[in-house]
Amino acid sequence: MIRYTKNFLDKLENLFASSEFILRYEKGSFKSGYCILKDNKIVIINKYYTIEGKINTLIDIIKELNFNPKDFDDKKNQEFLSELQQTQLKL
Template sequence: MTIKFTKHFLEKLENLFAASDYILRYEKGSFKSGYCILNDSKIVIINRYYTLEGKINTLLEIVKELNFNPKDFVDKKNQDLLSELQQTELKL
């Protein structure tokens, strides 16, 4: 899968998080890695000052880290997107 750094692709990733148990928020902060995952609260916080490319790369990294299961999603589009992302090797 070719990763496109567009607003539309960012919205797809945001919709993936909206359909999951995790809450995605953009906040200002001094995160060492650019993001923070609060596993107990199931909240993902990303530095709001990141560029579009930075936000997409960070979300892709988090999706890999959280190991979402495509079968946990009701929407077929989210299942397909997640399956494709899991088959894609990220070179950040």
């Protein structure tokens, strides 16, 4: 279940911190709210998004990048990612 709280956003940010991708919040006019620079492994999120927008965007990116729970050393991150992969967004 997705909870639109700061704590849930922190968990998503921790996934990126533990991955090979760098997560940054920047201002910009991204039509979709984010930009992925795959060659540099940087994910840029529009910093003016609401918490709900940031969470939905990060979940979309995680699914697009096909994060694998086995790639994470921390058991909590593995469990959290597995739970996320079973969740579908209803927009």
